[in-house]
Amino acid sequence: MNKEDILKYRRLGEDTRAQLKERIFKDEKYDIGCELVAFSNSKGGDLIIGINDKSGNVNPLSYIEVQETANLLSNIASENVVPSILLDVENVDVKGGAVIVAHIKEGLNKPYRDNKGIVWVKNGGDKRKVFDNAELAEMMTECGNFAPDESTVADATIDDLDVPTIKEYLHNKFSHVLERKGMVGDRLRESSVDDVCDAIAEGHDLTRLFRNLRFIRSNGQLTVAAMLLFGKYTQRWLPTMTAKCICYFGNNVGGTQFRDKVNDNDMEGNLLHQFKTIMAFFNRNLKSVQTENEFNSPGQLEIPYVSLVEFTVNALVHRSLNWHAPVRIFIFDDRVEIHSPGILPNGLSVNDIVAGTSMPRNTFLFNNAIYLLPYTGVGSGIRRAIANGPDVQFINNESAHEFLIVIYRKGNPQIDKSEVQSNHESNYESNHESNHESNHESKEGNYRNLTKKQEDICNFCNIPRTSQEIMNRLGISNQSKNRKKYIGELLELGVIEMTVPDNPKDKNQKYRKVKH
Secondary structure, eight states: OOHHHHHHHHHHOOBTTEEEESOOOGGGHHHHHHHHHHHHHTTOEEEEESBOTTTOOBOOBOHHHHHHHHHHHHHHHHHSEESOOOOEEEEEEETTEEEEEEEEOOOSSOOOEETTSOBEEEETTEEEEOOOHHHHHHHHHHTTSOOGGGSBOTTOOGGGBOHHHHHHHHHHHSHHHHHHTTOOHHHHHHSOHHHHHHHHSTTOOHHHHHHHTTSBOTTSOBBHHHHHHHBSSHHHHSTTSSEEEEEESSSOTTOSOEEEEOOHHHHOSOHHHHHHHHHHHHHHHSOEEOOSSSTTSOOEESSOHHHHHHHHHHHHHHSOSSSOOOEEEEEOSSEEEEEEESOOSTTOOHHHHHTTOOOOSSHHHHHHHTTTSSOOSSSOHHHHHHHTOOEEEEEEETTTTEEEEEEEOTTOOOOOHHHHHHHHHHHHHHHSOHHHHHHHHHHHHHHHTOOHHHHHHHHHTTSOBOHHHHHHHHTSOOOHHHHIIIIIHHHHHTSEEESSTTOTTOTTOOEEEOOO
16 A cells, blocks of 8 residues: 555545544543444455544654554554454555555454454444344354255254155266166156165165265254255255245236236245246246247247346346245346345355356355256356346445346336236137137136145145155155045146046056146
């Protein structure tokens, strides 16, 4: 730092990265220690001594004052900051003496505390106390002192995990081993999960294999990562680890009317289920545009699908697990917003991620979700999403503790609700027979009259499910009387359908929710 830098601070005053003091004295040790703690818990900064913080006037220190101040700073950094920190103290020559600049680096062992045990962080040009456990946990996570994805889920057991998702994960992770042993196709589908685990590692059942993979801790408890990746009812244990999806009329989040909203029951499930539900939400509510001259050519979403996939995976996998808030996805007439809890980790900036820098927040989750979700894990996702051409803006919102992706929609002015309803009704009448319309209304009525258990099965079948998977979810045996009671009734109501309707007994038969 030189004289010109000092004069800059004289003009601009204090901010998040700079604190001005005309002098410091021994009876101010506690207050100065709090300033050092705040810098260490934030992004670091400079404590500049020799400039009046009110007037900005330079009051140089004499030679003796420089020596005394340097010693005092050293003592404060050792005695009033816990754990102690090292200061880089610089003396800047100015007319009439010197100005001391103490450079404080962002700490590597957060959270730092004063000698009374209080945690401080910078808040603009001032500082504030931290009491929120989530904020403290986020500091520890940044420094590698706490891994929320490897923490445990109280009372959850391996029976709370979804076997088909586990099989898909094992097949993708250990594909070479399973192929070598012939555990593929129908054999893989029909084998128990313990048999699959034994094929991967002889003598291992699911519990033992998951212990080795660190999904189960030594005390027998499931990790957060295991529940996020494989949970049947993930939100029962982790209620905020979900996504809220709303398509609004207009461009204001404060609007009271919406076109489409994903119900919480429909979103309930693990990350793979959440990903598929979110992508279905995009497909329903974004326009498909013709990209080729051929009339019958398939349309493409107005926002590139590849970009939406990358942004969605980023929100689900890299979200902060310490902030107890859901991922929020809003579609407006002019834009799409994806709100992910937590700011960019480890000091990353927007420019860093645009350049392809990859520093995963939830390392264990990140390294395992790759076998279920579509991403490469090499840091190219954001660059690939941008390369597909969307008009996108990234906002690292520290005050709201969230990372926001805004994708602007082209050629979508404000749309009046009545106009949308009129267009929908006219299109509906011109393209459907009246009897189909009555069937549609009947199905909507059937959905409203379902029991809670039937509703749960329908939501579960957002992704096509086998009868065995449905019975497993209900916790009952896969017998014909149970299939007739729980699957047959829903087929008769027309709220689920067979994937192979021409052959009800097909060995690959599955059941999916009928969209209405």
